Amino acid sequence: MAASTKADIIVDYLVVGAGVSGLSFVDELLTRTSATVLIVDKRDQPGGHWNDSYPYVKLHQPASQYGVESKELASSNIDVHGLNKGLSTLASGPEIISYCTTVMRDRFLPSGRVTFFPSTELLPDGTLREGPSGKIWTVQINKKLVDAAYYSNVIPLKHTRSFEVDQVPIIPPNHLPSRAQDAINFTVVGAGKTGIDTCIWLLERGVDPERIRWIMPADYWYYNRAKFQGLLEFFMDTFTTLVDMYEGIGTATTSRDIALALEKCGVWQRLDPSIEPQQFHAATLAPREVEELRRIPDIVRKGHVTKIDAQKITLTNGTVDVKPNTLFIDCTASCLPDKPSVPVFQPGKIVPQMIRYPLIPFSCAKIAFLESLDWSDDEKNKYATPLRYPKNLDGYILSEAINMENRARENQSPILQRWLAQSRLDVYTKLTTAVRPEDMEKLALLGRMQAAFMAAYQNMPKVVESLQSGAVF
Structure with missing residues (x-):
């Protein structure tokens, strides 16, 4: 043996x-x-x-x-x-x-x-x-x-490009700081967080917005960072926003109802007030960042790029001419696995x-x-149902429904509640447990939030049932 x-x-x-x-x-x-x-x-x-x-x-x-x-x-x-x-x-x-x-x-x-x-x-x-x-x-x-x-x-430096390129300079965002001085015009391909970061970097470095073209295959809803601060000095605004958010979800019948409710209470924001987004990737922006991005006048909304050559950019819904001495920055990698x-x-x-x-x-x-x-x-x-980053509104609803179910089960577990109360990373539970017994204003607000959450939690299955089979992750 x-x-x-x-x-x-x-x-x-x-x-x-x-x-x-x-x-x-x-x-x-x-x-x-x-x-x-x-x-x-x-x-x-x-x-x-x-x-x-x-x-x-x-x-x-x-x-x-x-x-x-x-x-x-x-x-x-x-x-x-x-x-x-x-x-x-x-x-x-x-x-x-x-x-x-x-x-x-x-x-x-x-x-x-x-x-x-x-x-x-x-x-x-x-x-x-x-x-x-x-x-x-x-x-x-x-x-x-x-x-x-x-x-x-999936990161920009290592992803495989999905479109054809012929005789034009195109780089991942990693190389932009060392190549920017060689270009007159810039075309940012991709509307996700990487594309946003790249546009803002150019603007903050003093590049004239007229020299920036932004190819945006679709418009997105963005989280408003100002509404998710998690610090005591933001307590009233944070929990008032959560009350408004859950109340909006509690009366919604469709994913669109929820999107507009989240926008109304300031949780979500959009780039162009005249265009209602259908996509959501959980990117988070400060309101000043949104205003800065709105300075870019040349935003191409003609679908996804299929080919770029020295004369034109071909997209799924049309073409645009290439400006002279343009540096293309490929921000199309989807970080979502x-x-x-x-x-x-x-x-x-x-x-x-x-x-x-x-x-x-x-x-x-x-x-x-x-x-x-x-x-x-x-x-x-039972306390760890996984959810995925969504790519559209229906996907968000399905993920948020799981999220709320996980939260509801946490609330029913004394062991988890004790852990959450001391968790540094669960800033909202930590804030609620820090409220003093004599602080009636904050306690009243927390009571409203709990009631609003329960209404939203009970209504969410009805919204999920109303969805078509169009959820994208």
């Missing part, structure tokens, strides 16, 4: 992916358990897709609402200048990479329970291959494999996904907390 071969590494959890999702999961697991963890990532340092992001990228949401539970990404300062003036500080890509490196260096590795293998991938046979050396490692997982890379973002939702907790495996819309780090922390409980996978999954 052959002797058994001992694995090179024995751990409780093998986590694939050292992006913010994986780090958020591991951080909470360290806090709640005595487990040992091996983290592997194909990249050479923590930070996930932020390592490949364009240099002027910034987080959509306030920095205080991002990262891992145990360490703030940034203090809760208010920006005093720029398009985000008066709102919670944002974070740049380099700041997020530095933050992830610090979390690994100062918290994970000193714990003695975390090992990190950079430049390493998990092979189909369950072994690990270390990139530079080619060394193969065998690993024994005592508890679970955690696939924190399941929903890896085209993968189906799967159960989070599976036999021998955890697949972190978004279970609180649209908060990925919080979702992963909550999943780790659930993993720390002595519950079955089925019990854990």
Whole structure:
């Protein structure tokens, strides 16, 4: 009888992916358990897709609402200048990479329970291959494999272009700062957050709006960052907005009703007041950013680009001439992974996904907390139904319906309520628990919000039932 071969590494959890999702999961697991963890990532340092992001990228949401539970990404300062003036500080890509490196260096590795293998991938046979050396490692997982890379973002630098290009200069946004001085005109292809960031970067660098052309295949609804601040000084405005939002959902009969209700209470905003968007990707903008984008007069709304050559741009619904000395910036990569939702907790495996819309780090922390409980996978999954980033209104309704169901189940669990009350990343529960018993005005507002949420929660299935089969994710 052959002797058994001992694995090179024995751990409780093998986590694939050292992006913010994986780090958020591991951080909470360290806090709640005595487990040992091996983290592997194909990249050479923590930070996930932020390592490949364009240099002027910034987080959509306030920095205080991002990262891992145990360490703030940034203090809760208010920006005093720029398009985000008066709102919670944002974070740049380099700041997020530095933050992830610090979390690994100062918290994970000193714990003695975390090992990190950079430049390493998990092979189909369950072994690990270390990139530079080619060394193969065998690993024994005592508890679970955690696939924190399941929903890896598609980034502009590495995506495959969907249209033909012939003899024109076209670059990913990563190269714009070094190439901008060589161009007279700029054409930004893509209307998502990357296209928005690129247009704003050009405008903030003093480029005349007349020199910018923006190809927008469709108009989008955008979250209004001013309405989601999560700081005590914004308490009344934040929760008044939530009351108005839930009251609008509570009386809606169609997805369009909800979209217009969200716009009315300031949760959503649109670029062109005369065009009603049908698309929604959860991009978040400050009102000043919307006003800045409205300075661009040359917005092409003729569908998707199919070909660009030196004379014209061909789109699905027409053509436009190419301006002289134009630099094209390809912002068409969809950061939204085209993968189906799967159960989070599976036999021998955890697949972190978004279970609180649209908060990925919080979702992963909550999943780790659930993993720390002595519950079955089925019990854990009751509080962790995954939802997806939508691409249109019907998709948003389906995702929001799951989101509200997850919230309703949280409200019925004393264990989860205690965890949420201390969670740094669940800023709204933290705000509600901070209200003093004598503060009758805030307590009354919270009572209105709870009633409005229940009405919205009870009405949402009727709206879902009214949807056509046009939901896009």
